[in-house]
Amino acid sequence: MPESTAAARPSTTSPADPDRQLTTQGRERKQQLVDCAAQLFTERGFAETRIKDIVDAAGVAKGLFYWYFENKEALFAEVAADIRLRLRKHQASAIDPEADPLRQIRQGAQASVQFMAENAHFFSLLEVETGAVTEESRRKGTAQHISDVRTIILRGQDAGVIVDEEPDLLALAVVGTVGYYSHYHRTGRTNVGIEDLSRFVARSVVKVLAADDAAAAAALVE
Structure with missing residues (x-):
């Protein structure tokens, strides 16, 4: 089943803030998630791509996803x-x-x-x-x-x-x-x-x- 995108963010992370200034490493990590998501979305479709699939492909922890994005729709x-x-x-x-x-x-x-x-x-x-x-x-x-x-x-x-x-x-x-x-x-x-x-x-x-x-x-x- 497609992963719910309405799930609450883990409490250990800060809410995704589009106005927050990112470090160079932060921008690179965010772009890595965007690139991996783009590939998975085109291969599987939006609904069938889970957040877990994206973070696994990017090689990052799921909690980090919510540091940059509120949900899958935002990504x-x-x-x-x-x-x-x-x-x-x-x-x-x-x-x-x-x-x-x-x-x-x-x-x-x-x-x-x-x-x-x-x-x-x-x-x-x-x-x-x-x-x-x-x-x-x-x-x-x-x-x-x-x-x-x-x-x-x-x-x-x-x-x-x-x-x-x-x-x-x-x-x-x-x-x-x-x-x-x-x-x-x-x-x-x-x-x-x-x-x-x-x-x-x-x-x-x-x-x-x-x-x-x-x-x-x-x-x-x-």
Whole structure:
């Protein structure tokens, strides 16, 4: 049976406090729990992964778990936040800060599809799991992605390279296209390789957003 996540914390540990400053060793130990949990969640699912399984995999005492996390739901939220941060870092590393906004969106979209393919197990977990914790994680991830894209779109509209339409809807179009094709790839419903697919998605969003043919052509130059 799945382990109850409502069990009280052991009295020998301090309550998990998100504002508490951790030492370098503490941050490393917490990240170790996050990494082990991510692997187990993707292999077994959220419900079937017990706290005992996580601490055993991390090689730490169960009491230490509650020093960092209130319960398994809090740990899952941390795992989801960690992968969102990794996605944003991957996008940032792929985007040329000197490029025009439309080209930046192309670079970011291509990097996003590649990252989601490399971490397909976790994104599949978010799709199939039900419950408040996974729903909140999905919503936060989507909202963050939309916000990031919207910021670039506004700059592109000011520069005249992105079409003058509602920026929220344009951002949703980008995020939706990335998410749809990523889902199609990880569920095995396309034989297109990830490099070719990511470039196709990137080209597609550029053509939707471009203010004119000249802007699209400039953004698509490799």
